[in-house]
Amino acid sequence: RKEVEQDPGPFNVPEGATVAFNCTYSNSASQSFFWYRQDCRKEPKLLMSVYSSGNEDGRFTAQLNRASQYISLLIRDSKLSDSATYLCVVNGGTGTASKLTFGTGTRLQVTL
Amino acid sequence: EAGVTQFPSHSVIEKGQTVTLRCDPISGHDNLYWYRRVMGKEIKFLLHFVKESKQDESGMPNNRFLAERTGGTYSTLKVQPAELEDSGVYFCASSQFGPFSYEQYFGPGTRLTVT
Numbered sequence: 764r765k766e767v768e769q770d771p772g773p774f775n776v777p778e779g780a781t782v783a784f785n786c787t788y789s790n791s792a793s794q795s796f797f798w799y800r801q802d803c804r805k806e807p808k809l810l811m812s813v814y815s816s817g818n819e820d821g822r823f824t825a826q827l828n829r830a831s832q833y834i835s836l837l838i839r840d841s842k843l844s845d846s847a848t849y850l851c852v853v854n855g856g857t858g859t860a861s862k863l864t865f866g867t868g869t870r871l872q873v874t875l
Numbered sequence: 876e877a878g879v880t881q882f883p884s885h886s887v888i889e890k891g892q893t894v895t896l897r898c899d900p901i902s903g904h905d906n907l908y909w910y911r912r913v914m915g916k917e918i919k920f921l922l923h924f925v926k927e928s929k930q931d932e933s934g935m936p937n938n939r940f941l942a943e944r945t946g947g948t949y950s951t952l953k954v955q956p957a958e959l960e961d962s963g964v965y966f967c968a969s970s971q972f973g974p975f976s977y978e979q980y981f982g983p984g985t986r987l988t989v990t
Contacts, residue, residue, distance in 0.1 A: 767917075795977040806966060806981040807918065850918070854977050862908065862920035862931060863968075863979060 766790060769851050769866035776873055780841050784869045786834045786851030793864075795854035796827055798836045800847045801868065807850055811836070841873045877902065879982035881967050887988045893955040896985045900949070900969030906930075906976055907950050909942060912984075913963035921965075924950060925972075936961075957989045 769786045776782045788796075796813035811818065813825040813834055824837040834851055848868040855864050880899045888894050900907045909921040921940070922932040926947035935942070939958070944950040954961055964986050968979040 765917075797978075806983050809978060809980065812978060861977075862923060862934065863910075863918075864920070865918040867917045 764789060765866070766855070766864045767851055767853055767866035769869050771867055771869060773870040773872050776841055776871070778841055778843060778873055778875055780873075781837065781839045782841055782871060783838075784836045784849055784851070784871075786836075786866055788832050788834070788851075788853045788864075790853065790855050790864070791832065793832075793853040793855055796825075796834050797852040797854075797863075798823075798825060798834075799850040799852050799865075801850055802847050807852075807865075810849070838871075841871075843873050843875070846871055846873045879967055879969050879980055881965075881982040881985050883985060884983065885986045885988075887990065888957055889990055890959055891956045893953065894957055894987060896952045896954075896965050896967075896987070898950045898952070898967030898982060900967070901971075901980060903971065904969035904980075905947070905972040906970040906979075907944060908968040908970075908979060909950070909952055910966045910968065910981075911963050912966070913960070918966065921952075954987075957987075959989050962987055962989045 798810045799807040800810045801807045813827045817826040822839045826835045850868045851866040882897045907924040912918045920934040923930045924944045941953045964984045966984045967982045970979045
């Protein structure tokens with residue numbers, strides 16, 4: 764079993780749609796959780812840190828369920844520019860600065 | 876503020892040769908990480924420096940890989956001798972020391988092809 768599991772997609776949605784991605788992680792000691800966005804042949808870029816109470820940044824909402832070891836990302840009013848791969852990432856260490864464990868990513872394609 | 880930079884952006888070498896990758900972290904970031912993505916797989920951790928000290932090198936595949944961070948600034952990752960399975964994209968990331976040390980920022984990567 765992978766440490767971080769994501770549906771690889773692709774998710775094909777029309778512009779303006781709402782789309783949700785889910786992710787599960789296996790390490791119950793994980794302390795920090797993130798969504799990164801990766802465009803084709805580019806580096807991962809930090810999209811959001813995920814806080815235990817859930818957090819929102821514009822059209823993006825992230826939620827964490829520690830009991831179920833589950834993380835989600837909701838994108839509202841999708842734009843063409845949201846097309847990318849979304850990586851679910853967890854910090855596996857007991858400290859704050861330690862290695863990240865990545866999912867394989869969920870590909871999103873927003874169309875006209 | 877300049878981001879994480881990596882050099883070269885691409886490298887094509889033959890099996891058995893040596894390659895050295897360089898990473899310059901964001902200025903002032905004490906934490907520096909190396910990751911690798913091989914084709915079709917997820918990004919995987921290689922190692923973590925705090926300043927010039929190796930904090931965690933549990934992800935280094937074998938002793939053909941040597942990472943250094945002399946002086947606690949830039950870092951190099953040397954692969955010697957390179958094997959076919961070393962092909963992939965090598966990312967460097969950095970984070971600051973303190974409350975937001977868990978937020979890592981990635982460089983553009985070095986795409987290594989071993990033929």
